[in-house]
Amino acid sequence: MHRTESRYERLDVIERLLARTPDGLTTGELAAMVRMDTDTIRRDLAMLESRGTGLLKHGRRWRLDHRRSLHVVKLTNDEVLALYLAARLLSRHSDEHNPHVVQALEKLADAVDTKSPLFARHIYQAAMAVRTRRTRRDYVEALEVLTRGWAEGRKVRLHYRSYTRDETTERLFAPYFIEPSSIGYACYVIGFDDLRQELRTFKVERVKDARLTDERFTIPAHFDPLELLASAWGVVWRDAADIEVVLRFDPTVVRRVKESVWHHSQRIDDLPDGSCLFTVQVGSTLEMKPWIRQWGAAVEVLAPANLRAELIDEVRAMVRVYGTAGD
Template sequence: MDTAKPERSTLMDPDESPILNKSQRLTRISHLLYHNPHGLTTRELAKLCRVDQRTIQRDLHDLEEMGIPLWESEEAPRRYGILKGYYLPPIHLELPEAVALYLAGRLLARYSDRFDTHTVSALAKLANVLPDPMAAHMHATIQRLAIRQRDAQVEQIMEILATAWASQRGVRIQYRGAQSEEPHAYDLWPYFLEASGEGNAVYVIGWVTQVNDLRTFKVERILEARLTEETFEPPEDFDGPKLLDSCWGIMYDKKAEKVTLRFAPSATRRIQETVWHPSQGLEVLPDGGCLLRLEIAHPEEMIYWIRGWGSQVEVLEPAWLREQIAAEAKATAILYEGGKG
């Protein structure tokens, strides 16, 4: 571990620092540790905060209790710091950029099915820098999120995964799959997190040492997570977004199947308005309908979307998908016919 002393310019003269209450002192300590990547000793922190070293030691413990990930050097004198990537520097937004974040925030809120303190805090910070008309809408969004049920366990697991991803540290998880009654332990190197509109879910994708391969885990199915001391670096050629290029949702594969859908004239304009997938090809037919051609890994992820078009769409290929949708249509027709009278 590099223990070179930080540049003096990053440290404020203690004679210029007023005596702080505990809340102010904790904020100042976290600020000092963030701006000194090589860490500070308790003696240095005590001098800068104008308190004794025992107070600083208690403050460091309190910061850890608050969930701030601190590191500690092994050699004497011990130096303390905040894990790289935990805090982000401030950014300055132009109005169109702020609008883009506002719209992203609205999408996030609409797809969130629970109250999440990190989400609400992020949206509140965004609202504070938005022009008043947009800020009012964002505050209204926050109020709607506030009435939803909170899941503290998922919040904590998300924070641990985010810290592991940002600092490139391993994480040990207890995971219960959709088809399993018992949880299983995995040592995971989280390469990235990915949100999916299907099921309003978040997934973590990374390297699992037990199987020596990439795996995808639904965050809501993780029962426990803890950071390990193991560090990692993803392969230089790893590209998370590219990995998902062939997906409709979250299920990726090296092989993709050709999917061809024929839409009725009544749906053509809506189909033309959106780029549904990077692989898509669109052909308008003489009758005003259209053909949508795609190459998708695991087309089964498209089923819910296809169902939503009802009788406006016909699956032409692959055969297995056509047969499944046809069977479901027949079963639905029987269900409604049986309800008559």
Template sequence: MSYAKAADLLRVAEMAMSRYDGISLSDLTAEFGCDHRTAQRMMRSFETVFTQVDIVEDADRRRRWRMPRLDHRWLQAQGVRDSELVALDMAIKRAERDSAPDEAQRLNVLRDRLLAAMPSSHARRTEADAEALLEAQGFASRPGPHLPPDLTTLGVLTEALRAPWTVALTYLGADGTPTERVLEPYGMLLGIRRYLVARPVDGDGQMRRFRLDRIRGARITGTSFTRLADFDLARFSAKAFGSYHAESEFGPVVWRFTPETADVARQFVFHPDQMVTDEPDGALTVRFSASGHVEMAWYLYQWGDQVEVIAPDALRAMVAAHRRTDFPALP
């Protein structure tokens, strides 16, 4: 057996051991980018090498492979690779950059726990190799404006999301007027500003976004609630171009990038649901549905006169007077 195939089988064992319901052939095709037949051959080899594997059928009559998680020596034998430690270190730095210190702290705890499970010589060598690799990759926190979070408020909201509990808080309106709110929290949106996605207890049942920098005196009420089973945070966030959402603005958005900038624009994903069309003259047209005209205008300004807003009319009017011709570089 080649080294690569042996490494693949060890990865399959990790997957089968870490997932409660085991793994299926579709999991393998997604993980290794292989076809169904290759996945079948891989699992036949896996069954030969790992005789302790448990094979069951799920509700859809698909075979699933599970491995017992009884031997702690498996982790020590596998160890933590320097590239894996670098990935974890980079995730910590991204969390710190995105004003998510609670996530950064939890990732640091996980990092320490993994290294503590390793023999000291292995852990020291891995840390040294990871530090050198991280330096070679040149990763650094991105400079730029951001709002440092209130760690007390962040801790309360994180605990409420985990339970889940309703939270009582004071929320400052755009004019600074405070109002008392009791909310059912559903998630947070990251960006230059952080938003809490929540449903007011005494409201119309609709989800709202609340800026964390306007929240004062958050506390857990001790009252639990049942989350809406059909609510999807990713789908909800896709209604906005950035962090801000307004139902009155939501609708089709069409941008046309000039032939000179089409290659650059093609590299971007402007929205998860976008549709891209190459025009006969070499231009690029991008279509999606979202709200947040002000955030769109802020972003489009960077492209100067190299992008034209086809729709909506309100956004086209907003950017018409600000399409610069003298920008020396594209985003």
């Protein structure tokens, strides 16, 4: 690293180095990284402490308390807009009162208020929308513990309630990644489950009594969450080969179908009658079914055969519920 001449630039560099090193760095290591003497680094660390950056010292090592703060960033108007749009999505995704979401949005609004008061006002409104929603303390606490485990590389002991078997089991879990899902506005954690000795995806809303342990873990270098979820329609992935799904959309909805990129693998082929074929490769059709249902009779499942059969059974069940025309 090049020698940093400006003290404020150096403080920013030190804070970013500590933010990227959960186990912390010694004064000597920091001095070598920024090419300054250790006395200068000690004064810099003292200034960072006075700023309330959440600086902690354990033995000879300095680290940041990630629960308190991260480093300061400077934003352009376009970047503020990007964060505003993200804030709107976050507020819509949060169907529960998560105090951390509220605080994050309020801090973001404070940070951009001088530069962009219009955006700040709307971000405050997004925070207020989340504040008025129901509070589920058990969900917030589970997410807090899983977040710390992920950030600090520490395993979490938890109880997980299975949806299919309606039973709860205790597990030791290493959180590798946390991912939101637009389906049910839920949050999922992907990681290594010691009980099953394999990579698993857990819905955070089903996690109970999560406790942080002192047992450390390292995320494998080959673990790539984006690659893992590349074939997923949402967060459900499979080790098996991808499934090809082929849908035929009625001419009345073709333009709407073409307006969005629903999945990175999608291919749309126009047919002579004005309809279109929509083809994707997905790891599982589980999360895709609600999306297919929303199109009603304007879509027909052509493949795979088992998905088509499932939708046919659902249509027959709906007829039994609602009756036939004229009833």
